[in-house]
Every structure is written in structure tokens, then in C-alpha cells.
Amino acid sequence: MPPQAVAKPKCKISASRKLSLKILLLARATEELEAEKAAREEEKVRYLGEKLSPLQLIGLNIDELQKLCKQMHEKVDMVDEERYDCEAKVIKNNKDINELNLKIQDLGGKFKKPALRKVRVSADEMLKALFGSKNKGSMDLRANLKSVKKEDIKQEKELTMEVGDWRKKLEGMSGMEGRKKMFDA
Template sequence: MSEGNNGQPRKSKVTIARKIHLKSLMLVNASKQLEKEKSERDNEKNRMLNECVPQFNTSSLSVQELQKICKQFHQKIDNVDAERYDAEVKVSKNAKEIESLNQKILDLKGKFKRPTLRRVRVSADEMLGALAETTCKTSLDLRSNLKSVRKEEEKEPVEVHDWRKNVEAKSGMKGRKKIFDTGAAPQ
């Protein structure tokens, strides 16, 4: 509550009984509106059914005419099912596209969903012990993984051969190198 000029809380001008009465009037009004909306929906539904589904008398029709009408209804049902399936596929495709675009937006903004973390109760001594163990292990592991370097005495220089000298002997190309060198097309 807000305070008045003299530091005391201001009293509400509306009494509790008046508030309860107003709430009950609002609930009565809302229930009347809900009933009105329900009746409007029912009327609209009946009107659409009368427009879309024609009334006809089946007692005076022959078997062939009834079969023809059934086939027409089956065709309409198939068309409606195909449209419904297409709509569902479009909706799912759009939902996937929206999700991927939202993910791209999050990636571009640099805001990532953070996983929920569980609280773990660890005493200070256990935390220090775990920290000390990990630091010791890593330092020992690093030292053991280092390669030993020893200076070797001057070695004899290694002979470097020209690889092009022995191409024909080692390649097994049987004269194809000459065709390649001359630029002639193989036959």
C-alpha cells in the first residue's frame, strides 16, 4: 500500500463488500458472454453444415444412384484428406524452419541455452583435495608425455636422389611416360 502525507498507509476507498459485489457482477457478466459465444458458434456450425451438406432423400433413389453418391462422397473425403495432409506437412515444415531460424538467431546473437545445473554439496576440504589431485595429476602427466631431446653428433649428410631418373623403372608404366612427356593423346 502507498503511504499518505503523515506516514500512515492510505485506506482504500472501496470497501471489501463492494469489491466482492463487483467481482460477482463481473463473473455473472462473463458467464453470460460465454453462453452467448457458445450459442453463436453452434449457430455458425449449423449454418455451415446446411450450406456444405445438401439435404436429400435417399428412400426414392435406386441402388446405382446410391452407389454413385457414395463414390462422390469418397472422392470428396479423399480430397479433404489430401488437403489436410498437405496442410499438416506445411505446418510441420514451417515449424522446423522457424526452429532452425531461431537457432541461427541465437547463434548470431551469441546467446546459447544454458543447461540446468544440479547443486552438488561438497565440503571445502573435499573441494581442495579434488583440486590438488587434479593439478598434481596433470603436471605429472605433462612431464611424462614430454619427448626427450638429445643432441646427436654431426651425422653424415643424407644423399638426395633425383626422383625423375628412375621413374620409368619404378613406375611400371611401360612407355607411357614418353606419351605423357610429348603431350600426345593415348590411343
């Protein structure tokens, strides 16, 4: 059967019934969210009640207040260290999860490279595509090529012939006479 011939069966629920179900679902979801928020607040209050005793500052002198402040600073430092350790663990775990997900994708996935089409574009069309209509002049690539003349080739051969044997130069420069020649030149 061709894919066009397969038709989806029509939904048996009316539009008004669908709408009423959506409204009921949204109402239920908002109730659950509010209940979850209230439960979190209660848990927070309970936890703070366990960890922190209520402060009684009435009748304390300066030394006792200073001791209390030092104790509170120590507790804050401990909590801050715990928070930092927890954040470091979370960051490390997230990084590990990402690496493992990448490994899973590499192992399980067979990625097919799309077949690229060959496109012939002249230099002028490429410049128009890159720079838009700003580029008014045409670009002739062959005009910028270096031309080689036969005279240049002959001059290069003569230069190589003049160099000669490097051992002769070395023998001429050895000893005191060679050093004197270096200073004279």
C-alpha cells in the same frame, strides 16, 4: 523524495463491495461465454445446411448409392485439401510472425549484458561443486604435467641430424638400383 516515503492511497471501495463486483463480473462473463457458444453452434448448423443438402437414400438402387458415395468421397477429399492448405498457411503465418517479433526485439531492444564477477575456485572446490561429495580424493594438477628431461632433447636433436638432406635419399632411390633397394628392404 525517497521511494519509501511515497505511500499508495487507500482504496475507497470496501471489501464486500469488491467481492460483489467480482461476482457480478464473473456472472456476466459466463453469460457471454454461453451466448458465444450458442452463436457458434448456430453458425455451424447454418454453414453445414448451406454446404450439405440433406441425404435422401430412400428409393435409390445400388448404382445410385455408389455414385452418391463417390461424390461424397470427392467432397471429403476437397475439404481435406482445403483444410491442409489452411493449416499450411497458418503454420507459415505463425512462423513469419515469430520471425518478425524476433526482428522487432533485436531492433528495439537494447540488451545489457550483466557484469560477470571473477570467482577464484580451486580444483578441489570445482570437483566438489560438479560431483558433490562423491569425489573424496584431491586433484593435484601439477602432478599430471609431463616432465621434460635434457636427455630427451638431446635424442630429438640426434634424430633430426640423422635425417640429413632429402635430396640424397631421392637420388639414391632413382633408377633401377633404387627400385631394387626398395624391394630388398
